[in-house]
Amino acid sequence: MDEKESVPGEGMNLTRRDFLKGVGIGGGALVLFGQFGVHSAAWALSGEPALKMVLVDYAKCTGCRTCETACSSRNRPASVGGKEFPGLGNPRYANIRVHGFNPDVDVPVVCAMCADTPCVQACPVEPEPKTGRRALYRDPATRTIRNDVDRCLGCRSCAGACAAKRTGTITPNPETGKPERICTLCGGDPQCVKRCPFGAMSYSRSGVTGNSTASGLIK
Amino acid sequence: MSGKAGYHGKILNIDLSSGKSETMAIPREDLDLFVGGQGLGMKILWDRLKKPGVDPLSPDNLLIFMPGPFSGFPVPSSSRTCVVTKSPITAPLKSDYPHASTVTYSNMGGFFGPEIRFAGYDGLVVTGKARVLSYLVIDDGKVEIREATKFKGMRTDAFDKAFPAELGDRSFKTVYIGPAGENLVPYSSILHTAGRAAGRGGAGCVMGSKNLKAIAVRGSGQPGVADHARFLAALEKARSALYGTAYAKSWAEQGTARAIVGNSNAGTESVRNYREGTFPEADKIGGDAARRDVWVKDIACYCCPLACKKSGVTKGKYGGVVHDGPEYETGVMLGSNLMISDMPGLLKAITTLDDLGLDQISTGNVIGFLMEAYEKEMVDRKFLDGIDLKWGSVDATLAMIEKIAARDGVGRLAAKGVAALSRQIGQGSGKFAIQVKGLELAAHNIQANQPRGLSYATASRGACHMSGDNIPMQNRRAMLDSTGMCFFPTFEPALEEPMLALLSAITGREYDKAEFEKTGERIFNLEKMFNYREGFRREDDRLPDRFFEDAFTVGPRKGAVLDLAKFEAMLTQYYKDRGWDPETTKPGAAKLKELGLDLK
Incomplete structure (x- = not known):
């Protein structure tokens, strides 16, 4: 891997060296890079048009978990007196998760919006003839992954594929088996990015940068 | 259930003797009057230890883990857990009860308090004693006590790494003791995330006496709030008061370590067992040096925009991973107070103390006392099991730390604290046994800081630097430590109004500055009632003679010393202003x- 290679993204210039410097206080750090540090790398190679997504600067993350509460607040609104309000931020309902380790390394994990969507590929639901969509599909407008809960079987195949091939973000609901924790981008204003006190996250344009060698990161 | 907004209205009681656990409703009135955290913990202790003189290490003592009404909501810096129990290290000079001691409350950051609330409780109360070393798992409503004998003697860093595998899930938040707590060292701490501790007052010793190695908590719930819209609006303001400010950045830059140089320059640092207030080599162990040579990452507690915790690496003979430090208390108590200016050596001592589960402050104070006694030839090398305990010696310090945690040889006596040590050694060593009520003083020296002397003398848990330098400060802090919010963001004046609005919106009880302070006054007075019932009197609010006799010989405050008559007059006025009898x-x-x- 090139020492100077950037992870693509607007306003982000996180080199491999910075990353290792940032989290490189324990033996687990290298493994983590391979597991979670690929966010937009697949898009860079996909030939698809650029899209905007949530990127994490691991070196700036302090592990405070404010992003979890902000995500939950937006994506799990509360109904009070018949009116809808942002929720109270119970992290149980967050789509983003910060994983903490010893020595201190904190890894926010958010849906990578993979170009080749192993989760969607794994969905066994027969595609709808009109739209060609399985239960799990990519939203053409936002390019987020969405689940049609009415057609979803709760078979956990998507979560299995995500865990085996990517970051393991998708988590089956313990009771229904239906996928949870898929990033919604909060309607174009991701709350995790907005609320992070440390500027560790950005909502960035991702796509072909012309000189990416990120393929080395993808299994 | 109390049905009170902002709370679950119940605590979880776990009796380790019978193995039974049950939830207990908290009277609504107690939530209004004592709030949570330190206050509600005190009320539970007061109600359930009705008889004075309960042995702190007996199954009858209560080990109480208290979040507050802010806990579990994304209120900035509301990460704290207050551990309340009857202290195993304090004692009055005279009492009718052989096991008389103060209340103690030890406050730590991290993620544990919020998780208690996610699990559906406003607090955990542990009583009894497990038959064998055990750990407790609380998974929402499911409570289990499991055997932990295979972890016996395990140090906290190794345990922190091993425990998630044992639990089979990383999402549990855990607290645990090290070998010192298992060995019943009276100033043992309780650790969380390997680098955060409820250190002061011996809560880890009480946990050890219950044969409880660890507690794991996980939950999925959250209490409701009284006024949802007001909560959201106030949350927005609280964030604005801190996010991106120079104030917050200053904490992220150096944490409390900035004060290692600052307080030395002000003549208010504990140096050479409190003999001096200025350490000429402070810059070698201060925040600038640590930022340059040690720190790799800034770490924050739950929803905190300050990130005052620092982790890093050191190289060389004492090299290794540092979970936290130096911060002000640990850097001074193991650094300037022992005349240690070698940064990797200092951090090795700090890391070892957390690893063994010892309170950094008391241990640094004990070793400083022994170094002085050794220098003055009141104890010899044989007394110290051959340890050449000279000022500034990292190796001797590390050797003493291990002795204390194991309660081996000289460690048996040293583990009892400086009050017990000076009684044993005699020869006038009580003058420099730096404790009040049996609890060792912290890293703020007071020859040039009389108000902080008041804090040490009158704090409910013994010599506490956090209690407050005057009555309004004491009342406000007792209240703050009952809410679940950390002390550090509250120096920012812009936070006060949204903080009060958040508390009001969550609980449905209207708090202004006066009500906030009045509630704290109630809590502080209940602590005093507890201590008074145990037999603590005015003579127990006495500072060691050093502060009235040994004027500083170096630094900008050279010549500074406290005046006993003035100090006593200040105390008399303090009791009167408190509405207490100045004699008793x-x-x-x-x-x-x-x-x-x-x-x-």
């Missing part, structure tokens, strides 16, 4: 009635 310190009936504390 008994809280007056009028004051107690005013505070709603005319309890039977």
Whole structure:
């Protein structure tokens, strides 16, 4: 891997060296890079048009978990007196998760919006003839992954594929088996990015940068 | 259930003797009057230890883990857990009860308190004693006590790494003790995330006496709030008060370590067992040096925009991973107080103390006392099991730390603290045994800081630097430590109004500055009532003679020393202003009635 290679993204210039410097206080750090540090790398190679997504600067993350509460607040609104309000931020309902380790390394994990969507590929639901969509599909407008809960079987195949091939973000609901924790981008204003006190996250344009060698990161 | 907004209205009781656990409703009135955290913990202890003189290490003592009404909500810096129990290290000079001691409350950051609330409780109360070393798993409503004998003697860093595998899930938040707590060292700490501790007052010792190695908590719930829209609006303001400010950045830059140089320059640092207030080599162990040579990452507690915790690496003979430090208390107590200026050596001592589960402050104080006694030839090398305990010696310090945690040889006596050590050694060593009520002083020296002397003398848990330098400060802090919010963001004046609005919106009880302070006064008085019942009197609010006799010989405050007559006059005025009897310190009936504390 090139020492100077950037992870693509607007306003982000996180080199491999910075990353290792940032989290490189324990033996687990290298493994983590391979597991979670690929966010937009697949898009860079996909030939698809650029899209905007949530990127994490691991070196700036302090592990405070404010992003979890902000995500939950937006994506799990509360109904009070018949009116809808942002929720109270119970992290149980967050789509983003910060994983903490010893020595201190904190890894926010958010849906990578993979170009080749192993989760969607794994969905066994027969595609709808009109739209060609399985239960799990990519939203053409936002390019987020969405689940049609009415057609979803709760078979956990998507979560299995995500865990085996990517970051393991998708988590089956313990009771229904239906996928949870898929990033919604909060309607174009991701709350995790907005609320992070440390500027560790950005909502960035991702796509072909012309000189990416990120393929080395993808299994 | 109390049905009170902002709370679950229940605590979880776990009796380790019978193995049974049950939830217990908290009276609504107690939530209004004592709030949570330090206050509600105190009320539970007061109600359930009715008889004075309960042995702190007996199954009867309560080990109480308290979040507050902010806990579990994304309120900035509301990460704290207050551990309340009857202290195993404090004692009055005279008492009718052989096991008399103060209340103690030890406050730590991290993720544990919020998780208790996610699990559906406003607090955990542990009583009894497990038959064998055990750990407790609380998964929402499911509570299990499991055997932990295979972890016996395991140090906290190794345990922190091993425990998630044992639990089979990383999402549990855990607290645990090290070998020191298992060995019943009276100033043992309780650790969380390997680098955060409820250190002061010996809560880890009480946990050890219950044969409890660890607690794991996980939950999926959250209490409701009284006024949802007001909560959201105030949350927005609280964030604005801190996010991106120079104030927050300053904490992220150096944490409390900035004060290692700052307080040395002000002549208010504990140096050479409190003999001096200035350490000429402070810059070698201060924040700038640590930022340059040690720190790799800034770490924050739950929803905190300050990130004052620092982790890093050191190289060389003492090299290794540092979970936290130096911060002010640890850097001074193991650094300038022992005349240690070698940064990797200092951090090795700090890391070892957390690893063994010892309170950094008391241990640094004990070793400083022994270094002085050794220098003055009051103890010899044989007494110290061959350890050449010279000022500034990292190796000797590390050797003493291991002795204390194991309660081996000289460690048996040193583990009891400086009060016990000076009684044993005699020869006038009580003058420099730096403790009040049996608890060692912290890293703030007071020859040039009389108000902080008041904090040490009158704090409910013994010599506490956090209690507050005057009555309003003491009241506000007792209240703050009952809410679940950290002390550090509250120096920012812009936070006060949204913080009060958040507390009001969550609980449905209207808090302004006056009500906030009044509630704290009630809590502080209940602590005093507990201590008074145990037999603590005015003579127990006495500072060691050093502060009235040994003027500083170096630094900008050279010549500074406290005046005993002035200090006593200040204390007399303090008791009067408190509404307490200045001779006995008994809280007056009028004051107690005013505070709603005319309890039977």
